Amino acid sequence: MVPVFSGVGVALLTIFDSSGAVDAGATAELAARLVELGIQSVLVAGTTGEAASLAPEERAILVGAVRAALPRQVMVLAGAGAPSAAQAVHLTKVVLDAGADAVLALSPPQSSDAHRYYELVAGPRAGRPCSHITSPPPRRQGCRLASFPNFRFRD
Numbered sequence: 234m235v236p237v238f239s240g241v242g243v244a245l246l247t248i249f250d251s252s253g254a255v256d257a258g259a260t261a262e263l264a265a266r267l268v269e270l271g272i273q274s275v276l277v278a279g280t281t282g283e284a285a286s287l288a289p290e291e292r293a294i295l296v297g298a299v300r301a302a303l304p305r306q307v308m309v310l311a312g313a314g315a316p317s318a319a320q321a322v323h324l325t326k327v328v329l330d331a332g333a334d335a336v337l338a339l340s341p342p343q344s345s346d347a348h349r350y351y352e353l354v355a356g357p358r359a360g361r362p363c364s365h366i367t368s369p370p371p372r373r374q375g376c377r378l379a380s381f382p383n384f385r386f387r388d
Contacts, residue, residue: 240273242308247283247295255291257298265302274308275299278328279337284312289324293331300332314339318353325354 245267248259264275277299278284278292287295296311303309311328313336315321325336338354 241271242274242276242310243267243272244276244279244281245299246281247278247287255287255295257294260295261298261302264299268303268307272307274310275303276310276312276337277333279310279312289327292324293327296328296331296333308334310335310337312337312339313354318350321350321354 245260245264248256248263250256250259260277264277267275277296278287284292292311296309300309309332311331311333313321313324313328315324321338325338328336336354338351
């Protein structure tokens with residue numbers, strides 16, 4: 234299997250201005266600087282904590298700014314996990330439309346049907362890669378991993 238991701242990647246911090254608004258330009262500048270230093274992929278609104286407080290429109294602005302600031306060969310991932318499958322599907326569409334190359338989909342805690350959750354999230358991706366981090370591992374949640382050939386699961 235050809236790796237979807239290779240090299241060193243980083244989860245970006247989202248930078249806010251003094252009024253508390255998202256500073257997409259400064260976040261994009263940070264991403265560009267990291268790429269200049271050798272980073273090969275960046276994750277926007279992913280695992281650094283602030284994603285839960287971002288509106289979908291803010292995620293779109295961030296992803297668009299970061300994508301525009303980086304060369305095409307640099308993979309831009311965007312967080313799209315949410316408490317419900319409907320929210321995750323919406324966020325997936327938002328970030329892909331904004332220019333993300335792939336999504337990071339964290340399933341909801343205590344998910345009773347992880348397989349169905351990922352089926353729904355996979356719909357709007359149109360074959361683009363998806364990375365997934367979960368606890369407990371998806372196999373213990375009844376998720377049939379072979380059903381998702383473009384997903385990369387990490388426990």
